[in-house]
Amino acid sequence: MTAVPAHVHRLLAALRAAGHEAYPVGGCVRDSLLGKEPADWDLCTGALPGEVERVLAGYRIIETGVRHGTVTALTEGGPVEITTFRTDGDYRDNRHPEQVRFVAKVEEDLARRDFTVNAMALGPDGAVIDPFGGRADLAAGIIRCVGEPTRRFREDGLRILRALRFAARLDFAVEPATAQSVLENRALLENIAAERVFSELRGLLTGPGAGRVLLGFAPVVFQVIPELAPAAGFDQKNPHHIHDVWTHTALAVDAAPPEPVLRLTMLLHDVAKPETFFADERGVGHFYGHAERGAEMADAILRRLRCDNAARERVCLLIQNHAIQPPQTKKAMRRLLAKVGVEAVRQLLDCWRADCADRVNAILAADTPWETLIGTAERILEELLAEPAPCFGVGSMAVNGRDILALGAAEGPAVGRVLGALLDEVLDGALENRRDGLLARARQLLEEDCNRPGRGV
Numbered sequence: 001m002t003a004v005p006a007h008v009h010r011l012l013a014a015l016r017a018a019g020h021e022a023y024p025v026g027g028c029v030r031d032s033l034l035g036k037e038p039a040d041w042d043l044c045t046g047a048l049p050g051e052v053e054r055v056l057a058g059y060r061i062i063e064t065g066v067r068h069g070t071v072t073a074l075t076e077g078g079p080v081e082i083t084t085f086r087t088d089g090d091y092r093d094n095r096h097p098e099q100v101r102f103v104a105k106v107e108e109d110l111a112r113r114d115f116t117v118n119a120m121a122l123g124p125d126g127a128v129i130d131p132f133g134g135r136a137d138l139a140a141g142i143i144r145c146v147g148e149p150t151r152r153f154r155e156d157g158l159r160i161l162r163a164l165r166f167a168a169r170l171d172f173a174v175e176p177a178t179a180q181s182v183l184e185n186r187a188l189l190e191n192i193a194a195e196r197v198f199s200e201l202r203g204l205l206t207g208p209g210a211g212r213v214l215l216g217f218a219p220v221v222f223q224v225i226p227e228l229a230p231a232a233g234f235d236q237k238n239p240h241h242i243h244d245v246w247t248h249t250a251l252a253v254d255a256a257p258p259e260p261v262l263r264l265t266m267l268l269h270d271v272a273k274p275e276t277f278f279a280d281e282r283g284v285g286h287f288y289g290h291a292e293r294g295a296e297m298a299d300a301i302l303r304r305l306r307c308d309n310a311a312r313e314r315v316c317l318l319i320q321n322h323a324i325q326p327p328q329t330k331k332a333m334r335r336l337l338a339k340v341g342v343e344a345v346r347q348l349l350d351c352w353r354a355d356c357a358d359r360v361n362a363i364l365a366a367d368t369p370w371e372t373l374i375g376t377a378e379r380i381l382e383e384l385l386a387e388p389a390p391c392f393g394v395g396s397m398a399v400n401g402r403d404i405l406a407l408g409a410a411e412g413p414a415v416g417r418v419l420g421a422l423l424d425e426v427l428d429g430a431l432e433n434r435r436d437g438l439l440a441r442a443r444q445l446l447e448e449d450c451n452r453p454g455r456g457v
């Protein structure tokens with residue numbers, strides 16, 4: 001079990017010295033029993049928020065949610081949330097409790113929590129307060145609702161996705177009655193704010209059990225992203241693709257590094273395949289334009305889910321480029337780098353690898369295996385980046401607009417034309433990214449530009 005850190009221990013000691021019960025609770029207890037370092041330590045206490053503020057007068061306190069019993073103490077070890085024991089009142093809209101009621105006993109507070117593994121508190125002597133069998137479920141790797149699943153999901157529909165998020169993150173199974181209720185009550189997710197849905201979905205996707213959860217609970221995923229539903233069971237009729245689109249999607253998610261942008265990309269990369277399907281005269285399936293159309297659909301989906309702009313734009317860029325062949329020449333790689341940038345090319349390498357994880361190459365013996373093509377592209381990328389003055393855009397060229405003006409060009413479009421032409425030649429490998437050579441070529445270009453009819457420099 002991970003030890004309670006000193007800054008948390010001091011808060012507990014202060015509250016207990018003033019005669020109040022106080023315990024680490026929830027995620028930190030779960031994670032420390034698993035031997036993991038908790039992300040943050042939440043405390044629960046019998047003291048009312050005002051009492052907590054008085055006892056911790058030496059700390060800076062933020063009144064995070066006093067109405068719900070929560071204050072945050074700013075300690076030398078970081079912020080710590082302290083919440084008064086409470087039960088949640090009615091959840092008339094499946095979202096927010098109408099009112100909370102402060103209660104005297106920690107067990108009552110634990111009873112309002114979502115899953116048994118999240119409903120434990122840590123006593124002063126290291127004893128675990130565990131009224132719902134959380135430790136046994138932790139040992140067995142099980143996500144189980146505290147109490148009757150359907151009642152708990154009706155109280156708060158977000159718990160449906162939280163169950164799947166914890167199952168994916170901890171790589172746990174969902175207990176059968178909880179699992180059945182998750183599936184049956186998935187429509188309750190309609191009442192939940194998109195931001196909260198997205199945050200749980202992102203957590204789910206980046207867990208080690210993501211693919212298994214996506215396959216086991218597909219209807220829940222389709223509830224929040226209906227655009228993916230046609231992928232289920234969709235036969236690609238293509239010798240490279242042995243799985244239906246949804247199975248392939250889940251396998252590709254698992255095969256990608258556990259990072260939100262890459263996992264979201266793999267979740268949505270083939271979203272347009274059913275829509276763009278076309279069978280040729282031999283009955284072989286093709287999906288012309290599915291990458292471009294997929295990027296458009298992903299853009300709409302991620303906007304609806306309130307994904308942040310940077311992640312949304314990157315996911316769409318990766319989806320748009322996921323079906324191109326990995327560049328096999330320096331020239332092609334320079335072009336791709338100029339188009340998307342170094343970071344996105346590295347991400348594309350990860351996406352290509354994830355995408356071909358269950359692809360069958362052996363059937364068409366003439367094909368170079370994708371893994372070889374990707375390996376070659378990666379080697380070329382590293383070679384290019386190791387060159388003395390790598391250049392994949394006007395910004396990294398060894399000459400700039402001022403240099404062109406100094407050669408006698410007039411201010412205006414000619415400068416951009418010359419820079420663009422130089423960049424083209426550098427990307428093609430016809431010209432090195434060296435100042436002297438670029439200036440000499442610029443002089444020639446300016447002369448040509450000058451001599452062209454109707455285009456004085």
Ligand code: ATP
Nearest residue numbers: 025026027028039112113114115118119156158159
């Ligand atoms: P993480 O490490 O991902 O933060 P966590 O268990 O700390 O996991 P939080 O969302 O931070 O998860 O919630 C803290 C605790 O509050 C949970 O462990 C659980 O006991 C309780 N909790 C949070 N959200 C809910 C909810 N919607 N319904 C019931 N209990 C909840």
Ligand code: MG
Nearest residue numbers: 027028039040
């Ligand atoms: Mg937490």
